[in-house]
Amino acid sequence: xxxxxxxxxxxxxxxxxxxxxxxxxxxxxxxxxxxxxxxxxxxxxxxxxxxxxxxxxxxxxxxxxxxxxxxxxxxxxxxxxxxxxxxxxxxxxxxxxxxxxxxxxxxxxxxxxxxxx
Amino acid sequence: xxxxxxxxxxxxxxxxxxxxxxxxxxxxxxxxxxxxxxxxxxxxxxxxxxxxxxxxxxxxxxxxxxxxxxxxxxxxxxxxxxxxxxxxxxxxxxxxxxxxxxxxxxxxxxxxxxxxxxxxxxxxxxxxxxxxxxxxxxxxxxxxxxxxxxxxxxxxxxxxxxxxxxxxxxxxx
Numbered sequence: 001x002x003x004x005x006x007x008x009x010x011x012x013x014x015x016x017x018x019x020x021x022x023x024x025x026x027x028x029x030x031x032x033x034x035x036x037x038x039x040x041x042x043x044x045x046x047x048x049x050x051x052x053x054x055x056x057x058x059x060x061x062x063x064x065x066x067x068x069x070x071x072x073x074x075x076x077x078x079x080x081x082x083x084x085x086x087x088x089x090x091x092x093x094x095x096x097x098x099x100x101x102x103x104x105x106x107x108x109x110x111x112x113x114x115x116x117x
Numbered sequence: 118x119x120x121x122x123x124x125x126x127x128x129x130x131x132x133x134x135x136x137x138x139x140x141x142x143x144x145x146x147x148x149x150x151x152x153x154x155x156x157x158x159x160x161x162x163x164x165x166x167x168x169x170x171x172x173x174x175x176x177x178x179x180x181x182x183x184x185x186x187x188x189x190x191x192x193x194x195x196x197x198x199x200x201x202x203x204x205x206x207x208x209x210x211x212x213x214x215x216x217x218x219x220x221x222x223x224x225x226x227x228x229x230x231x232x233x234x235x236x237x238x239x240x241x242x243x244x245x246x247x248x249x250x251x252x253x254x255x256x257x258x259x260x261x262x263x264x265x266x267x268x269x270x271x272x273x274x275x276x277x278x279x280x281x282x283x284x285x286x287x288x289x290x
Contacts, residue, residue: 027156027157028153028156028157029156029157029160029161029164030160032161032173033164044173044174044175045157045161045170045173045174045175046173046174046175046176046179046180046183049153049154049157049174049180049183049184050180050183050184053184054186068156071156071159072152072155072156072159073152073156074153074156074160075149075152075153075156
């Protein structure tokens with residue numbers, strides 16, 4: 001099980017959420033599950049749900065209700081045009097940070113910058 | 118899911134709702150927030166069990182605070198009602214206790230067969246009355262003008278805590 005620095009995780013949570021939801025609409029617990037499957041096993045619902053609310057309030061996400069087979073309707077989130085633009089900006093910012101940290105620390109970034117593709 | 122597990126989830130949802138209301142979230146948005154948390158908790162409970170699902174959301178109060186980084190400047194009706202109820206209980210208890218003490222004083226003074234009226238600090242404006250019948254034949258107790266305290270203080274507590282004027286000055290949230 002990987003343990004991440006909580007403050008660091010908080011800083012990239014919006015990027016993670018927007019990235020996940022850019023691929024596929026999902027609901028609160030479904031997003032938590034997807035993040036855990038991606039390796040963020042220490043990420044609690046109490047952190048993810050408020051972040052979703054903040055992104056929705058900022059206009060980066062929008063929501064709709066969809067009935068589930070197992071019970072009551074779930075609140076699904078999807079990215080808006082603003083959210084996709086914000087995601088691009090956050091990805092740029094992330095790559096700049098990784099590159100800068102790499103230069104200072106001597107670590108080689110293992111990710112590929114989208115501009116390079 | 119058993120009744121106890123449903124109750125535990127509902128308890129968390131209602132606690133969350135209580136704090137959301139205190140943070141000034143409107144009732145329509147709170148209804149959506151309750152429904153979302155309930156659905157997520159039920160899904161999580163089916164996955165990892167109710168105890169772990171509740172543990173993962175943390176304190177419902179903290180979750181409500183995280184959901185509302187800036188409390189809306191709305192009237193706090195529930196909190197006002199709570200303090201008004203508390204003020205009512207304290208005033209009624211205080212009046213009954215004072216009237217009882219006043220009656221004991223009249224009894225100890227040996228005055229019987231006539232009504233005694235007096236003021237007791239700090240109940241300004243309230244006339245406490247007691248009448249002890251001869252030969253322990255009974256007693257009557259009263260407190261005139263006490264309605265100003267019984268109704269006034271809880272109303273004052275309600276207004277000061279609920280801040281109803283916010284309904285006229287708030288921005289739409």
